[in-house]
Amino acid sequence: MEIPKHVLTKIIDNAIIEDFGSFGDLTSQSLENKFNQITALITSNQEGILSGLKCAEMSFKKLDEKINFNSKLKDGDPVKVNSVIASITGNALSILSVERTALNFLGHMSGIASQTSEYVNLISHTNTKILSTRKTSPGLRVIEKYAVQCGGGYNHRFGLDYGVLIKDNHIKVANGITNAVKNIERNIPYLSNMEVEVDTIEQFEECQKLGIQNILLDNMGPEKIKECMNINRNNSILEASGGINLNNIKEIAETGVDYISIGRLTHSFTSLDVSLHIA
Numbered sequence: 001m002e003i004p005k006h007v008l009t010k011i012i013d014n015a016i017i018e019d020f021g022s023f024g025d026l027t028s029q030s031l032e033n034k035f036n037q038i039t040a041l042i043t044s045n046q047e048g049i050l051s052g053l054k055c056a057e058m059s060f061k062k063l064d065e066k067i068n069f070n071s072k073l074k075d076g077d078p079v080k081v082n083s084v085i086a087s088i089t090g091n092a093l094s095i096l097s098v099e100r101t102a103l104n105f106l107g108h109m110s111g112i113a114s115q116t117s118e119y120v121n122l123i124s125h126t127n128t129k130i131l132s133t134r135k136t137s138p139g140l141r142v143i144e145k146y147a148v149q150c151g152g153g154y155n156h157r158f159g160l161d162y163g164v165l166i167k168d169n170h171i172k173v174a175n176g177i178t179n180a181v182k183n184i185e186r187n188i189p190y191l192s193n194m195e196v197e198v199d200t201i202e203q204f205e206e207c208q209k210l211g212i213q214n215i216l217l218d219n220m221g222p223e224k225i226k227e228c229m230n231i232n233r234n235n236s237i238l239e240a241s242g243g244i245n246l247n248n249i250k251e252i253a254e255t256g257v258d259y260i261s262i263g264r265l266t267h268s269f270t271s272l273d274v275s276l277h278i279a
Helices: 005-020 053-063 092-122 141-150 168-174 177-185 201-210 222-230 249-253
Strands: 037-044 068-071 084-091 129-132 164-166 194-198 214-218 237-241 259-261 274-278
Touching: 005 053, 005 092, 005 141, 037 092, 053 068, 053 084, 053 092, 084 092, 092 129, 092 141, 092 249, 092 274, 129 141, 164 177, 168 177, 177 194, 177 201, 194 201, 201 214, 201 222, 214 222, 222 237, 222 249, 249 259
Parallel strands: 129 259, 164 194, 194 214, 214 237, 237 259
Antiparallel strands: 037 084, 037 274, 068 084
């Protein structure tokens, strides 16, 4: 997945505007040696998986195109404590002013990639794939879903227009799964994918009768998932979701379910601790 440059530019512009406010970096602007040429190193204080190098580089170059940003690693690479991630050469004012914005992107995205990698590694002996969800930071979805991929995961819908997912509230409004499916089938494009969320065996059976090919098993434990798999006459693609964490993902993946979607990949991660030091 490559994030379009114009999308990244908008995200980075907003981040810099947020940090600079009306008057810019008052501290760095006051230094006598602010235009001296310096070299700085970005290093990691933790082990993890790297993501966000392009965002960091574009943040520096947004303020000063003459800055030289030299990556020592690439997105998706493992990073160790004290690893040098990148070196930056340019005038002191430019580097100091953008330091925090660049590190925020790098730490944020690497935190997501690192956590995703933990989940992926725990179920690497199975064929189950890890999916992200739409539980993302407003305005940052594209970079967060990119970070999931850097950690070895895959992405569910990017937005509401990426496919049909009939969830519990849609089912309640429509007065049942069958009504919801029939209503939506009449109004969506022919090639649109449809998935239905179920939380009982009875709802799963109803989906089987309707010929639904993608079914989300919501908050079902391993035994219920196995029961659904045993009565999956249509060979529907099954996705487990809800309440999944590092302690139970292995058991759920070992049921043979096709996908596991995990909201905490992008809403409950810890940013990777990265720093910038003047060489």
